[in-house]
Amino acid sequence: MARAHSLRRRTVTTAASWLAGLIIFFPILWMAITSFKTELEAVNIPPSFVFFDWTTENYWVVQERSNYLRFVGNSILLAVGSTLVGLLFAVPAAWAMAFAPGKRTKDLLLWMLSTKMMPPVGALIPIYLLFRDMQLLDSRGGLIVVLFLLNLPIIIWMLFTYFKEIPGEILEAARMDGATLWREIVYVLTPMAIPGIASTVLLNIILAWNEAFWTLNLTTSDAAPLTVFIASYSSPEGLFWAKLSAASTLAIAPILVLGWFSQKQLVRGLTFGAVK
């Protein structure tokens, strides 16, 4: 009896989870389906989801009109580049805060996070002017710096929570074993924190990949990532839903694949420290 009950219960929960999952995923699914329609079919109401003439024409048009691979290249460069530069600063910063905290470490952490509360548009004009004067507009280097600074607080916070979990005595043991600070970080701390660093890297690549405000405002063509690629399919000549969908699908495909293969790491990263 109890068993039958629990089976029914499990069926219900499973069905509910699938339903919730589908609702969340539906817009993306719709977009992917629309990308295989003709422009005329794409604006049909009510929309059809299966029974229409499937076509890959949009993808050819999109590739013809704009060089998809160049945008992908920029996206990868910006996302990976800004994350790696971020790590370079965040690992020592998080080390200091986790293992040699001062009186104001907690305040510092909160202050860093508070910078994320400011609407980015508030800093747009000064940063735009700085970029113009330093001739950094539409440069990959300039954008890497902006994205890295943007995500630095999150990288430091995540690494800090991971490092906190590593017993300080192990690092002290390394110090007693004659390791210099640098070797202690390279040979002992980093290998122990690899899972944490991996999820931090993944999450920040995704954040940087999806960042649209600064990438749209500070680039035009040379350094433009996929966000600009998508945006170029809306506006001036009217909306082309099918082509826009094809462009968007192409833009999220790489990160979707990355996320799919690393979801375990990501979930662990986001919930780490929540339950001890």
Next chain:
Amino acid sequence: MGKIQLKGVRKAFGDVIIIPSIDLEIGDGEFVVFVGPSGCGKSTLLRLIAGLEDVTSGRIDIDSVDMTSVPPAKRGLSMVFQSYALYPHMSVRNNIAFGLKMAGESPEAIKQKVEKAAATLNLSSYLDRKPRQLSGGQRQRVAIGRAIVREPKAFLFDEPLSNLDAALRVQMRLEITQLHQALKTTMIYVTHDQVEAMTMADKIVVLNAGNIEQVGAPLELYNNPANLFVAGFIGSPKMNLLQGDVAKKHNAGTIGIRPEHIATARDRGEWQGVVRVAEHLGSDTFLHIDAEAIGRVTARAAGELALTAGDKVGLTPRPDRIHRFDSDGRVLRA
């Protein structure tokens, strides 16, 4: 060589003074145990010697060289931590070899030394395992192995046996003592367990609230405690400390008498009492006795004693074994 001298060493964290001022000399090859209740500053003192904490003032000499501001890596000391602090991502072999690698020794020399240390500690068949695949005792051996391969001037042990179960603790205690006999290297050992202190030490340093209460050989502390703190801390079961009229009779503020120095008899004795709890250990019997005039007293008798709770008993202290303390707790010598 491994002579360590502390001169006026002081440690404060902000306004909190952990160690007001300590002077201490540890001779080459000595096994010194720092013992005291938790929070007495014994671990802090060890960490100051290790260099893991900076002294607030004072000076630490190792082999007559001022090491006060030398980083831990360059002091030539090894440390064994309570939590073992093994590198979880490295095999036992690499754990032991880490210090030698940091010192830039050749791979052949490292291999040879690691295997020698592993043989000494019965770890040879575990060299390729990870720490998580080892038992507590084996992990502690790896931690000791990591300490000995570096051939340090002195070993520092920070409560190394606290995480082990009772039986293993006794065994590891013996192993560490034997290791000291074999290596003849200076060892400083921190513990809150006075049994460990008594059994292992050449010299015990009793600490209380950051101050040294007494330094001496185990039996010296046991037989001639310098003050009430040491008298009460060393020895198990604890020394009976009696105040009031019975102390006044001996011209003292407090008198102390160890449980084994009280003779028990059924009918006669200097004090009369009733057994409240009798603990029969086989080799010994501990009697917790309510003696009206003087309060609760513990007596220890060798072997089995046919006394149980509720029995009346007479107690007689051995007069030559009575310790007298003044009202400030300092010992009064006759």
